[in-house]
Amino acid sequence: MANKKIKVLIVEDEEMLVNMYISKFEKEGFEPMKASNGKAGLELAQKENPDIILLDVIMPEMDGFMVLRELKSGTKTKNIPIIMLTNLGQDEDIKKGNELGAKDYLVKANLTPAQVVDKVKEILK
Numbered sequence: 233m234a235n236k237k238i239k240v241l242i243v244e245d246e247e248m249l250v251n252m253y254i255s256k257f258e259k260e261g262f263e264p265m266k267a268s269n270g271k272a273g274l275e276l277a278q279k280e281n282p283d284i285i286l287l288d289v290i291m292p293e294m295d296g297f298m299v300l301r302e303l304k305s306g307t308k309t310k311n312i313p314i315i316m317l318t319n320l321g322q323d324e325d326i327k328k329g330n331e332l333g334a335k336d337y338l339v340k341a342n343l344t345p346a347q348v349v350d351k352v353k354e355i356l357k
Contacts, residue, residue, distance in 0.1 A: 237263035240352060241282035243273030243299065244317065245291045249340070253286070256345035262352075270294025274302050277309050284352055287334075289318040289325065297328060304333040313355050317348065 240262045244250045250266050257264040265280060267273035271293035277285055285303070289296035296316060303309040313335040318325070321339040329337045335355050338348060 237261065238284070238356060239280060239282040240264045241267065241273065241277055241280065241285045242317075243267045243270065243276075243285065243291070243296070244288040245269055246288075252345050253348060256349050257352075260349050260353075262349075268292075270296060270299040274299050277303055277312065278306065281308060282312060284356060285312055285314045286317045286348070286352070287314055289316060289320050289329075297332060300329065300332045300334060315351065315355065 240257050242250055242253050242264055244266070245268050247268070250268070254264045254266060265276060265282065267276045269292045273287065274294065287296045287299060296318065300314055300316070303312065303314060314333065316329040316334045316337045317340055319340050326337045336351065338351060
């Protein structure tokens, strides 16, 4: 992974949370980008082609499942690993995320930013 920084796109509408993740990813040597709603996240993903995407489910404009569906159907973005990052821990939500192609499904309330970064590293190995 020489000098190329790993691009992490964080699509999350909760500003405080995004900033926590951003600073943690920066400390770990990643190149984080953020979008505060689903539509902006989708556009940024298509433009920047990140290495991995952290995607909230409940957001303005487009929810995470809609964004996931769009990304997985786009030729340029279909192979980007996507982690659903949400407070919806219900089995049907997890199942829906997995069926739509999410690599993993993390419940925000259960994880620290450091644990989220570790999960990203694990998936990108």
